[in-house]
Amino acid sequence: MTSSTPHSAREPRRGELAILRHIRSRTAGQAYGAVRLGIGDDCALLRPRPGEELAVTTDLTVAGTHFRLDWHTPESAGHRALARGLSDLAAMGARPVAAFLSLGLPRELANPKGRWASSWVARFLDGLLALAAAHKTPLAGGDLSETPVPLADIVLIGSVPQGKALLRSTALPGHLLYVTGTLGGGAASLPHLNRLARQSAKQSPAQSKIRPNPPRVPAALAPLLDRHLWPQPRLAQGLWLRRRSLASAAIDLSDGLSTDLSHLCEESRVSAEIDPSLLPIHPGATLDYALHGGDDYELLFTAPPAARLPNSIAGVFVTRIGRILPAHRNGPVVTLLSPKGPRPLKPQGWEHFS
Amino acid sequence: MTSSTPHSAREPRRGELAILRHIRSRTAGQAYGAVRLGIGDDCALLRPRPGEELAVTTDLTVAGTHFRLDWHTPESAGHRALARGLSDLAAMGARPVAAFLSLGLPRELANPKGRWASSWVARFLDGLLALAAAHKTPLAGGDLSETPVPLADIVLIGSVPQGKALLRSTALPGHLLYVTGTLGGGAASLPHLNRLARQSAKQSPAQSKIRPNPPRVPAALAPLLDRHLWPQPRLAQGLWLRRRSLASAAIDLSDGLSTDLSHLCEESRVSAEIDPSLLPIHPGATLDYALHGGDDYELLFTAPPAARLPNSIAGVFVTRIGRILPAHRNGPVVTLLSPKGPRPLKPQGWEHFS
Numbered sequence: 001m002t003s004s005t006p007h008s009a010r011e012p013r014r015g016e017l018a019i020l021r022h023i024r025s026r027t028a029g030q031a032y033g034a035v036r037l038g039i040g041d042d043c044a045l046l047r048p049r050p051g052e053e054l055a056v057t058t059d060l061t062v063a064g065t066h067f068r069l070d071w072h073t074p075e076s077a078g079h080r081a082l083a084r085g086l087s088d089l090a091a092m093g094a095r096p097v098a099a100f101l102s103l104g105l106p107r108e109l110a111n112p113k114g115r116w117a118s119s120w121v122a123r124f125l126d127g128l129l130a131l132a133a134a135h136k137t138p139l140a141g142g143d144l145s146e147t148p149v150p151l152a153d154i155v156l157i158g159s160v161p162q163g164k165a166l167l168r169s170t171a172l173p174g175h176l177l178y179v180t181g182t183l184g185g186g187a188a189s190l191p192h193l194n195r196l197a198r199q200s201a202k203q204s205p206a207q208s209k210i211r212p213n214p215p216r217v218p219a220a221l222a223p224l225l226d227r228h229l230w231p232q233p234r235l236a237q238g239l240w241l242r243r244r245s246l247a248s249a250a251i252d253l254s255d256g257l258s259t260d261l262s263h264l265c266e267e268s269r270v271s272a273e274i275d276p277s278l279l280p281i282h283p284g285a286t287l288d289y290a291l292h293g294g295d296d297y298e299l300l301f302t303a304p305p306a307a308r309l310p311n312s313i314a315g316v317f318v319t320r321i322g323r324i325l326p327a328h329r330n331g332p333v334v335t336l337l338s339p340k341g342p343r344p345l346k347p348q349g350w351e352h353f354s
Numbered sequence: 355m356t357s358s359t360p361h362s363a364r365e366p367r368r369g370e371l372a373i374l375r376h377i378r379s380r381t382a383g384q385a386y387g388a389v390r391l392g393i394g395d396d397c398a399l400l401r402p403r404p405g406e407e408l409a410v411t412t413d414l415t416v417a418g419t420h421f422r423l424d425w426h427t428p429e430s431a432g433h434r435a436l437a438r439g440l441s442d443l444a445a446m447g448a449r450p451v452a453a454f455l456s457l458g459l460p461r462e463l464a465n466p467k468g469r470w471a472s473s474w475v476a477r478f479l480d481g482l483l484a485l486a487a488a489h490k491t492p493l494a495g496g497d498l499s500e501t502p503v504p505l506a507d508i509v510l511i512g513s514v515p516q517g518k519a520l521l522r523s524t525a526l527p528g529h530l531l532y533v534t535g536t537l538g539g540g541a542a543s544l545p546h547l548n549r550l551a552r553q554s555a556k557q558s559p560a561q562s563k564i565r566p567n568p569p570r571v572p573a574a575l576a577p578l579l580d581r582h583l584w585p586q587p588r589l590a591q592g593l594w595l596r597r598r599s600l601a602s603a604a605i606d607l608s609d610g611l612s613t614d615l616s617h618l619c620e621e622s623r624v625s626a627e628i629d630p631s632l633l634p635i636h637p638g639a640t641l642d643y644a645l646h647g648g649d650d651y652e653l654l655f656t657a658p659p660a661a662r663l664p665n666s667i668a669g670v671f672v673t674r675i676g677r678i679l680p681a682h683r684n685g686p687v688v689t690l691l692s693p694k695g696p697r698p699l700k701p702q703g704w705e706h707f708s
Binding site: 037042056061091094139141143145151158 | 417418
């Protein structure tokens with residue numbers, strides 16, 4: 001509903017209603033666009049433009065699995081939760097229309113002592129809503145529950161002209177393989193974050209297990225660690241590619257190049273080869289991080305050889321890294337060129353429960 | 355993407371890929387309707403009909419909060435998770451278009467020993483997909499993660515003609531207040547489930563804390579306990595009311611009548627009075643359960659006095675239970691009629707973190 005409902009004089013300062021009212025007041029100034037009805041009713045209502053399809057994605061972010069309370073500030077955790085979903089929209093060439101947030105919190109975090117504005121929840125929302133505002137994405141609804149650890153399921157809805165979405169399943173043999181930006185920076189940050197968190201814990205022990213103090217990032221490490229802590233979804237690049245019909249297929253790099261390229265090949269029923277000498281490895285990262293590390297949130301896409309791709313799109317470099325080949329029965333899905341000839345590249349990126 | 359991708363001969367029998375492939379194979383035969391692209395790409399693609407709005411809702415269901423592993427069979431947990439979202443669509447008078455499932459599982463449940471078909475995950479999906487099929491709702495996507503306890507965030511997307519959705523915010527003074535079905539059965543089931551689970555645990559101790567044996571429901575208790583274990587979202591009734599433009603406002607009863615009616619009054623800036631002698635109390639429930647118990651998933655709606663409402667809609671009774679009054683400054687939002695005159699009815703339904 002509208003977010004102008006006056007707050008009761010007896011407004012609770014803790015618990016479910018307090019958090020819901022906080023979120024509602026934070027989202028009051030949003031430019032709604034396609035959102036006809038936001039937070040406050042049984043459902044939100046979206047009014048798609050004629051001729052558009054809606055792209056829908058959900059991403060579950062869980063403390064201890066996708067982020068760590070002693071590594072990530074609440075702002076970074078909120079930013080990363082939303083970035084995962086925005087990156088999925090980018091890979092389809094979709095424009096964000098609305099986000100929804102199902103938030104799970106332990107009781108201790110939902111009933112913060114001290115000022116609201118400095119609470120974990122408020123700071124998580126700071127990070128999430130700042131990225132949402134940067135991409136003109138209203139938060140239009142969601143849910144709230146008690147959970148053993150903090151978690152957030154983010155739903156992103158985007159729009160794309162009918163039949164124009166970039167897909168994983170449409171890569172063709174002979175087409176060239178490209179990535180935006182650099183690879184490996186997300187994963188290469190992890191050992192540094194681990195080390196910094198240990199140092200920080202020694203210097204200032206946490207008040208409680210659930211409210212630790214994530215480390216400050218030294219300025220010299222920021223260019224690397226920002227790749228992990230503040231990933232930038234490539235929405236402008238996805239839109240650019242889709243509008244010019246230059247890309248024949250696309251996927252976002254969330255689980256690592258070897259894993260995500262395998263997904264693209266399986267859906268397209270093709271294989272692919274990568275030239276490691278072409279990979280845009282992030283300074284401070286290694287070839288292994290670039291091949292298998294996750295959390296880069298760059299776009300991996302294919303284009304016909306005749307397509308004239310610029311060196312950069314909307315300020316982000318574009319690099320050719322290999323090509324698509326026909327599927328070969330019983331052969332490897334992805335191969336890596338080497339001086340001794342091509343060798344199979346098995347998916348070694350992130351997999352849950354493994 | 356299409357769900358016809360052939361499974362590799364080396365298909366994993368455990369872990370993330372195994373669960374994703376299981377879900378994809380289970381959803382292969384779905385009649386897609388508005389879903390142009392289902393599971394398998396970065397996003398699903400929905401193609402709304404011209405002139406329609408989309409209603410979107412998310413509901414987070416968490417073991418230990420919304421259901422209990424020692425009370426609910428996996429099938430009941432899956433059914434209830436989806437029913438919560440479908441009930442939100444029903445309250446808007448929307449027709450289901452697609453569901454999305456973000457599933458969180460502890461490692462033990464994600465790597466089941468023995469046959470897949472009898473695993474907790476497969477049986478959870480049995481319950482969820484059976485209800486989805488009954489309401490022609492394709493499962494079009496989602497996510498999967500490791501979590502400390504099983505949980506499911508369900509996203510439901512429905513469609514409704516532009517400007518025609520039933521809202522919480524449009525109730526008017528003088529209008530009459532109605533409910534579908536019966537009240538209190540959901541909450542009145544809880545003491546019975548608690549007792550049955552204790553008896554069951556004594557007779558056949560669980561193999562592990564995370565895989566307990568929920569009790570069998572004795573036939574004599576089924577009519578009551580089915581209200582809690584297998585709630586039926588009132589989609590047909592919501593559609594009927596919306597198509598005939600009979601209801602002036604609506605909300606679903608998930609948190610309890612006193613709480614949900616307060617929400618409706620706050621959004622509409624009105625107050626309401628309930629005549630307790632009119633309440634359709636479920637056999638085996640009490641007035642308190644009917645007023646404050648949650649989990650009934652009936653519709654609460656308002657209609658002008660001149661509206662001619664039938665005694666039942668699509669096989670479910672409709673009962674007038676009170677009326678809408680003007681808002682009164684500093685007065686109670688909801689009052690309950692009694693022989694000694696009206697008395698304030700405070701929201702006493704479910705609230706997280708309280």
